[in-house]
Amino acid sequence: MELSGKTVLLTGGTAGIGREMARQLKEKGAQVILTGRSPDRLAEMEAEGFETIFADLSNAAGVDALLNAWGDRALDILINNAGQLVDHDFRKGSVDPDAADVTIYANLNAPIRLITGLMEQLKARPAAAIVNVTSGLAIAPAARQPVYCATKAGLRFYSLAIREQLKDTNVRVIEALPPVVDTQMNDGNPMKKMPAEECARQIVVAIERDKDEANIGMTKALRVTESISPALARTVTLRF
Template sequence: MEVRGRTVLITGGGSGIGRGLAEALHGLGNDVVIAGRSRVKLDETIGANPGMEAMTVDIQDAADIVRFAAEAVERFPTLDVLVNNAGIMQIEDMLDHDLGVAEATVATNLLGPIRLTAALLPHLVSRPRAAVVNVTSGLAFVPLAVSPTYSATKAALHSYTISLREQLRDTGVEVIEIAPPYVQTRLTGEHQAVDPRAMPLEDYVADTMEILARDGAREVVIERVARQRYAEARGEFDEVLAQLSAMGRERSAANRGG
């Protein structure tokens, strides 16, 4: 993807991977707009990056997405890159019969990108060139059993991204998937930001930008996530699943204080 001279909208750009990508693209001289629910996080990010813009949106809310997309196009008519990065990840116990986490996860991680892409596509196809970049996960390819709905939304977003790319093949809109490995952010809580098993955010953003900038890049799969991404094709699915499940059990025991 051409990573210069663009106007980029990044959901979840006030923290973690979204903020890292926003700052990298801002540093390359692009016009960058970040979006999320927390005005505090957005203001802190744009305060640290003069010239960056911010808008609030709740990606779980269908009506708010329609409002947000219309406002974004009006305020930033040169908008030509959408990065669907906002997401949530929580542990779910399938035996406690509470669907709250599952429903919020589908609304945020799957319906959110689908709704926002639909709302912005009429504008994006009108641009001479444009891109939709969807942030999935290594867990799209081998699930983490303690977060079943999270893993399922990422698998679904991977599939959706492929179909979108096929449907838009004769337009000027590129469709790109970014599948991160385990990265040091606060996605699952404070502990993740300092977990030595997770990749440092700065390194992850640098590796991602390097691949994203390649002409015709369709999937950004860095070395740390390649084992998960290609596990099934390499006949390693059961082995990787068992390793992830052991890690997940450890993580949920730690969460219970056990």
């Protein structure tokens, strides 16, 4: 897909991978409208020339507010990048089920609701794309992040299913599966981390090349391992 002149709605675009994607898409001539929850970060991105929309995607009201703010504007590319982590480790003691609910909504329900609400605008364009940012952990889970892994696996399967539904339309469904990336979300993760700028670059290239799936960094090796032995892939990731 040629990105110049395209209108992009990018969730979670004020930090990490999302911020880098916003910058790179803008450099390629796309009009990027990004969302976030932090007024300060939104203001920083506005200072860089981006249009922003405040959006809390952890509940239905927040998603509906974003859809209302978008209205009937044309849309070429929807990038579901916003995501949350939640501490859900019984080895540390009791866990908060309400916190899990918020993460499940933000990571899985919100992308589904946005895709549903914006599908007609996407179908109305000559060429359009939905980009769902999942994770290498959508392939095989890590023991310390069960809720996050479950939501990303759910979004992966949703992506696979709607890709089949939309195969004869103008809307391409792209799944991006990052490895551990150097973002605020992974501050406490001791594993080697990919720079957010490089991860974003590979996602943008996948959009340009109309790829169905972008396995990024170590996710490529995990995909190979999983194709040979799903049990081995799980053994590797469950330790982390």
